[in-house]
Amino acid sequence: xxxxxxxxxxxxxxxxxxxxxxxxxxxxxxxxxxxxxxxxxxxxxxxxxxxxxxxxxxxxxxxxxx
Numbered sequence: 649x650x651x652x653x654x655x656x657x658x659x660x661x662x663x664x665x666x667x668x669x670x671x672x673x674x675x676x677x678x679x680x681x682x683x684x685x686x687x688x689x690x691x692x693x694x695x696x697x698x699x700x701x702x703x704x705x706x707x708x709x710x711x712x713x714x
Contacts (some may be wrong), residue, residue: 650674650703653696657681660691672699 652672659665669677675696685692 651698652701652703653698655681655694655696657685657692657694659685660693662690672701674703 653675654669654672655675655678656666656668657678675698678694678696682692682694
């Protein structure tokens with residue numbers, strides 16, 4: 649089962665600049681973001697802090713509103 653992660657991206661060319669997602673996302677999102685940053689001429693690193701949240705919901709239907 650694929651799980652979601654909090655992604656942290658550190659801008660290596662500027663000391664102390666870092667972004668962290670506020671909600672769990674797929675780790676591949678970070679690779680896309682790093683690719684964009686590097687295409688702009690900056691160096692960036694990333695790491696994923698995995699959670700237990702699955703990518704695909706185990707309950708495919710939402711609960712009805714009463």
